[in-house]
Amino acid sequence: MSKHVETPxxxxxxxxxPKVLLHDHLDxxxxxxxxxDLAEANGYSxxxxxxxxxxxxxxxxxxxxxxxxxxxxTFAHTCGVMQDEAALVRVAAECAxxxxxxxxxxxxxRYAxxxxxxRGMELDAIVEAVQAGFREGERRAAAAGRTIRIGTLLCAMRQNARSLEIAELAVRYRDAGVVGFDIAGPEAGFPPTRNLDAFEYLRQQNAHFTIHAGEAFGLPSIWExxxxxxxERLGHGVRIVDDIKxxxxxxxxxxxxASYVRDRRIPLEMCPSSNLQTGAATSIGEHPIGLLTSLRFRVTVNTDNRLMSGCSMSSEMAALVEAFDYGWSDLQWFTINAMKSAFIGFEERLAIINDVIKPGYAKLMGH
Known part of the structure; x- marks a missing residue:
């Protein structure tokens, strides 16, 4: 019998x-x-x-x-160089x-x-360019020996009045890899209820959606x-701790x-480093993710904006390991939470959990 050793x-x-990411902005x-490169090519000065x-x-x-x-x-600059098909294809492929x-x-x-x-690109052409980029990136990853699957979330900007139009776009491309809808942008002064028609439409269409809530603004945002x-999920949701004593x-x-969110297993798309940058938390060690994890909320770990936060999924997890002394079983728990919460079919999620995630962590745990 060979002796099984856990990897440090x-x-x-x-x-x-193996990791699963639910909250990551393309731009x-x-x-x-x-x-x-793109600024040079597009004359963005x-x-x-x-x-x-x-x-x-x-x-x-x-x-x-x-x-x-x-x-x-900071997004003015990334969006500024993402205004044509070639740029969108390249950015999506590199992301994958x-x-x-x-x-x-x-x-x-996700992206809006x-x-x-x-520069005059139509919404459908934008979605098709990004989808083409992700498929190309998946192919390149596979050629390098790594399997990744990417689903897209389309965001509406909560300060603009186009959410129903974007929701319809998401439903139109649901069979082409767009797995859901989201609203993003400034929370204060722009409650999610401003976009009720979009959410009612999505529910009627049996479509999936998440909402940025409880990042900069408190419990009323989450409740709404x-x-x-x-x-179905909360983007950030960090302020749910305001309802925990x-x-x-x-x-x-x-x-x-808080009880309702925990009881219903509503996933929290938590982005620790990003929250430090926007002032939603003061340090990783004091980030509410520690308490919410110990209380067994449906916590998931995410990057939000890898360029702005200078982070990756691995660096986010490493920061949590350092702050809270988590081990492989904790990281597997976050990963399975995220996969269970993904907006793809039940059998597809199960296959990734059973065929990829569990074997990957079993190997690291020396099982």
């Missing part, structure tokens, strides 16, 4: 572990070098730097400002390659098609997203909303 949980080993994950390292640093520093508004400003290289086996990547219409709009003796009391 190092950052290098975490890269090899927040470009390679700095690609931003520079507003970049704050044209050196690869300097530009990468600029994105992280600007995003580190502690303000969601300043954080969102980069995620696969980081050990991600299934990802849902309306942000890429500045779930109870008025019918969100931890007493001095360590006993925990969940309010009605």
């Amino acid at each position: 949980v190092t950052p290098e080993a975490i890269v090899t572990a 927040g994950g470009l390679r700095p070098g690609t931003v520079i 507003d970049l704050p730097a044209t050196d690869v390292d300097a530009l990468g640093t600029w994105f992280r520093d600007a995003a580190d400002s502690g303000s969601l508004v300043r954080y969102l400003e 390659e980069d995620l696969a290289a980081d050990g991600v086996v299934y990802a849902e990547v 098609p309306e942000l890429f219409t500045e 997203a779930i109870q008025h709009c019918g969100a 931890v007493s001095a003796d360590g006993s925990v009391h969940l309010g009605r909303l």
Whole structure:
């Protein structure tokens, strides 16, 4: 009998572990070098730097400002260079390659098609370009010996009045790899209920959707997203901790909303590093993800914007391992939570859990 040895949980080993990503923005994950190339090709002259390292640093520093508004400003540059078919195909293909290289086996990547219409591209053409890019990236990853599947989420911007149109677009492409819908953009002053017609349409169409809620704005945002709009998942959802009281003796009391979210297993798409940048938490160790994980909410770990946060799925997990002393079983739990919560079919999710995720972690745990 050979002796089975557990692999130490190092950052290098975490890269090899199968991971699942549910909350990642296409326009927040470009390679700095690609931003520079595309700016040159498109005559976009507003970049704050044209050196690869300097530009990468600029994105992280600007995003580190502690303000969601300043954080969102960084997207003017990535969206600015994503205004034609070639750019969208390239960005999506590289996204798939980069995620696969980081050990991600299934990802849902989101973007707002309306942000890429500045040079006259039609919404359908935008969706088709991004889908083509993801398929190309999946092929390149496979050629490099890594299997990744990417589903797309289409976002409507909550401050604009196009959410029904984008919801219809998502349903139109549901059989071409668009797995769901989301609303993004500034939370304060733009409650999800402004977009009720879109959510009612999606429910009638048996379509999936998640909602950015409880990042910069508190419990009312989460309550509206779930109870008025019918969100299946919460983008961030970090402020649900405002409905949880931890007493001095360590006993925990969940309010009605927190209980509902936990009881119904509503997935929380948590993005620790991003939350530090926007001021939703002060450090990874103090991030509510620790408490929510110990209370066994349906917690998932995500990157949000890999360029702005200078992060990857592996670096997010490594940060959690360092802060909370998590082991392989915890990382497997986050990964299975995410796969269970994905917007693809039940049998497809089960196959990835049983054929990819569990064997991958069993190997790392020395089983």
